[in-house]
């Protein structure tokens with residue numbers, strides 16, 4: 250009878266990979282490639298992975314507004330959460346976006362809804378609506 254389960258082997262494997270990644274200096278990295286979270290579904294990010302230990306050593310995506318590549322250092326957030334690729338702007342567009350949000354405070358929005366109504370929407374929906382308007386606005 251087998252004395253180890255699949256789960257045991259998986260744990261051993263994960264531990265060894267973790268150790269390998271700690272010790273690896275990532276001397277050879279791949280070209281940029283699309284990152285997939287499931288077959289047929291990309292995360293919207295491109296990554297470079299170490300050929301030795303398969304660790305992701307760099308990540309980038311295109312700015313949702315202007316299409317320019319944005320490297321991970323420019324979109325990492327302090328709280329450790331990562332925004333989906335569709336909400337990431339390059340530093341210039343990020344500034345424009347923040348300005349866009351500021352300009353809209355205390356004003357009636359183009360679709361006729363008042364700021365008050367906007368505030369009554371959940372924060373997420375409010376953000377999504379503004380976000381969409383920003384993307385549709387001319388450069």
Ligand SMILES: [Zn+2]
Nearest residue numbers: 273275299302
């Ligand atoms: Zn490595």
Ligand SMILES: [Zn+2]
Nearest residue numbers: 312315339342
């Ligand atoms: Zn941009």
